[in-house]
Amino acid sequence: MTTFSLRLIALLLSPAVFAHPQQSPQTTSAMPPAPAVSPQSSQTTPATPPTPAVSPEAMQDLGTRVATRINTIRQQDPRAQHATWGISVVDLATGASLYAENADKLLQPASNTKLFTTATTLALVGADYKFSTTIEAAGPPDSSGRVSGDLILVGRGDPNLSGRILPYAKKTERVTQHARMLDELVDQVAAAGVRVIDGDIVGDDSYFVYERYGEGWAQDDLMWDYGAPVSALTVNDNVVFASLKPADRVGQRALLTLDPYTSYYTVRNLVTTTARGIARNIGVLREPGSLELTFWGTIPLGDAGDDEALAIEEPATANAQLLRTLLQQRGILVRGKARAVHSQSWQYPPPLPHQPFVVPPASSLSRIVLAQHHSAPLLEDLVVINKVSQNLHVEMMLRLLGKLKGVSGSLSGGLDVESKFLTERVQIDAAEFSLYDGSGLSRSDLATPHAFTQLLQYAYGQPWATEFRSTLPIAAEDGSLSTRFKGTFAADHLEAKTGQLGEVNSLSGYAITKGGHNIAFSILINHHTLGNTKAKQMIDDIVNAVLEED
Numbered sequence: 001m002t003t004f005s006l007r008l009i010a011l012l013l014s015p016a017v018f019a020h021p022q023q024s025p026q027t028t029s030a031m032p033p034a035p036a037v038s039p040q041s042s043q044t045t046p047a048t049p050p051t052p053a054v055s056p057e058a059m060q061d062l063g064t065r066v067a068t069r070i071n072t073i074r075q076q077d078p079r080a081q082h083a084t085w086g087i088s089v090v091d092l093a094t095g096a097s098l099y100a101e102n103a104d105k106l107l108q109p110a111s112n113t114k115l116f117t118t119a120t121t122l123a124l125v126g127a128d129y130k131f132s133t134t135i136e137a138a139g140p141p142d143s144s145g146r147v148s149g150d151l152i153l154v155g156r157g158d159p160n161l162s163g164r165i166l167p168y169a170k171k172t173e174r175v176t177q178h179a180r181m182l183d184e185l186v187d188q189v190a191a192a193g194v195r196v197i198d199g200d201i202v203g204d205d206s207y208f209v210y211e212r213y214g215e216g217w218a219q220d221d222l223m224w225d226y227g228a229p230v231s232a233l234t235v236n237d238n239v240v241f242a243s244l245k246p247a248d249r250v251g252q253r254a255l256l257t258l259d260p261y262t263s264y265y266t267v268r269n270l271v272t273t274t275a276r277g278i279a280r281n282i283g284v285l286r287e288p289g290s291l292e293l294t295f296w297g298t299i300p301l302g303d304a305g306d307d308e309a310l311a312i313e314e315p316a317t318a319n320a321q322l323l324r325t326l327l328q329q330r331g332i333l334v335r336g337k338a339r340a341v342h343s344q345s346w347q348y349p350p351p352l353p354h355q356p357f358v359v360p361p362a363s364s365l366s367r368i369v370l371a372q373h374h375s376a377p378l379l380e381d382l383v384v385i386n387k388v389s390q391n392l393h394v395e396m397m398l399r400l401l402g403k404l405k406g407v408s409g410s411l412s413g414g415l416d417v418e419s420k421f422l423t424e425r426v427q428i429d430a431a432e433f434s435l436y437d438g439s440g441l442s443r444s445d446l447a448t449p450h451a452f453t454q455l456l457q458y459a460y461g462q463p464w465a466t467e468f469r470s471t472l473p474i475a476a477e478d479g480s481l482s483t484r485f486k487g488t489f490a491a492d493h494l495e496a497k498t499g500q501l502g503e504v505n506s507l508s509g510y511a512i513t514k515g516g517h518n519i520a521f522s523i524l525i526n527h528h529t530l531g532n533t534k535a536k537q538m539i540d541d542i543v544n545a546v547l548e549e550d
Contacts, residue, residue, distance in 0.1 A: 044282030083528035110499030147196030155233025188371030200336035203320030214437030216444035227310035316340035334501035359408035387479030398438030456520035513550035
């Protein structure tokens with residue numbers, strides 16, 4: 001947790017949208033209808049049919065029927081009665097509220113938070129933006145191939161220096177050469193004639209301020225891939241893949257491999273091989289800040305094996321070490337060590353309350369580029385972010401917003417840009433969101449269901465509407481919705497962002513009703529004991545009820 005993280009609470013003194021908080025399900029909103037929005041050109045029109053007109057009487061009747069269906073669904077499990085529900089459903093043609101229940105209440109949104117970050121990034125940075133990663137030196141190699149100083153790997157926020165295959169198609173696919181982008185950069189260095197490096201191998205992630213974690217992230221998150229540390233120099237999603245397989249005989253240690261960071265961690269492998277028919281039981285432990293991994297437990301003969309994606313502790317250092325190894329494998333002599341260069345928060349004046357970090361422009365360094373990699377267009381990563389709910393990547397997008405459109409590539413810098421976009425352009429009331437990160441992993445994030453439907457309405461009418469909708473999981477087809485809504489009407493008529501975190505589940509997105517109406521919706525459940533499976537099923541049943549009743 002950083003001392004100077006900006007809390008994204010709006011500072012504007014605009015009046016609250018909801019003048020009269022709702023105490024029970026309502027078929028109309030307490031707010032005035034938002035202005036109608038529609039796609040702005042045939043080139044960017046979402047692939048949905050025109051929305052038929054709906055009379056106020058028909059909408060009132062629809063709301064009543066939907067409320068009855070929702071109550072019936074929740075009455076099936078007593079645990080649902082003790083949860084906090086927030087629901088907002090709006091008609092995209094008119095902006096009118098079709099159903100609202102606690103739509104003005106601040107709730108934890110979990111990964112629905114990514115909708116705020118990805119929409120802001122798409123609008124302000126653009127779908128075609130590309131990242132650049134370079135290997136640099138103070139000067140070219142001499143006639144004998146010698147670089148007299150350091151070799152610097154400079155990261156500028158590219159989230160896909162990995163084996164991930166782009167563009168995303170239905171599911172995440174990777175090639176097994178997880179550090180292939182670094183391999184390609186090393187090939188360029190060798191082709192430039194470098195044979196000896198007298199200095200160090202430096203991992204430079206100073207493009208972003210050195211803030212690895214978001215405020216409100218739990219300690220338990222930080223060991224796993226979904227809690228990987230944020231860095232402008234990211235390789236393989238800042239995770240190491242650990243693979244455990246049984247040995248040939250009972251009683252022997254299991255076979256453990258790590259890839260691509262084979263020597264970054266000190267490893268204790270205490271997993272033993274047991275007889276067939278005994279259930280696999282494996283534990284993994286890494287204390288916060290530790291560089292020691294411990295695996296313990298049992299794995300039976302014939303078992304297919306256990307694979308884990310574990311976060312690395314300090315990406316710039318780990319990637320400098322990895323680069324040094326790859327250079328040596330090419331026969332390049334490296335005399336120095338691997339180390340990192342950061343842009344530390346303490347190098348700059350502490351920010352004032354509710355203000356972002358201000359980082360002065362860096363002085364330009366006279367260095368030559370020995371190798372360079374340009375990323376795929378930014379849109380391809382926004383698709384990955386929303387389809388599979390990639391936390392690290394969206395946190396990098398938040399810092400990119402601060403770097404390109406704000407005062408610093410910091411957490412607070414990005415949140416400041418995002419806050420202004422949401423309040424000034426989308427015109428979401430300042431009191432309807434309070435964000436501490438870009439992913440929703442923070443337990444401190446809050447937003448109202450209405451804030452999400454207002455964002456979705458706004459995005460629906462923008463030139464980038466088609467691109468934004470293309471990032472969302474499609475019901476029963478791909479991403480985090482690939483196994484949901486199968487065999488229901490929603491399967492061909494819904495695209496939405498999922499979210500889950502502890503006792504929180506959420507779903508927000510677009511859909512077409514049986515009557516042909518285009519809607520935006522947001523459903524947030526907090527403080528429940530339903531479990532993820534039951535909570536998701538109830539959300540899905542409620543969405544189908546809305547679509548079927550029209």
